[in-house]
Amino acid sequence: xxxxxxxxTPVMPxxxxxxxxxxELDHPLSLLVDQALDALERRPMARRIADAARAAEAPVxxxxxxxxxxxxxxxxxxx
Numbered sequence: 001x002x003x004x005x006x007x008x009t010p011v012m013p014x015x016x017x018x019x020x021x022x023x024e025l026d027h028p029l030s031l032l033v034d035q036a037l038d039a040l041e042r043r044p045m046a047r048r049i050a051d052a053a054r055a056a057e058a059p060v061x062x063x064x065x066x067x068x069x070x071x072x073x074x075x076x077x078x079x
Contacts, residue, residue, distance in 0.1 A: 022029045 018029075
């Protein structure tokens with residue numbers, strides 16, 4: 001297994017580099033990672049993907065009387 005270029009670097013420089021990176025960002029990276037992990041605990045990514053796939057397959061509601069057909073189902077003219 002190959003090692004990451006910084007994997008044998010002492011912790012202090014890695015921590016300092018991480019703080020420097022975070023200072024350049026609009027939002028703290030550590031907070032974003034914590035929020036992402038919390039969100040994924042509530043609803044795992046596999047479930048999010050499955051939900052998105054089901055939503056993509058659901059008929060599109062069209063109040064103009066097309067009967068729920070997708071635009072691609074109506075032909076090139078859209079009629």
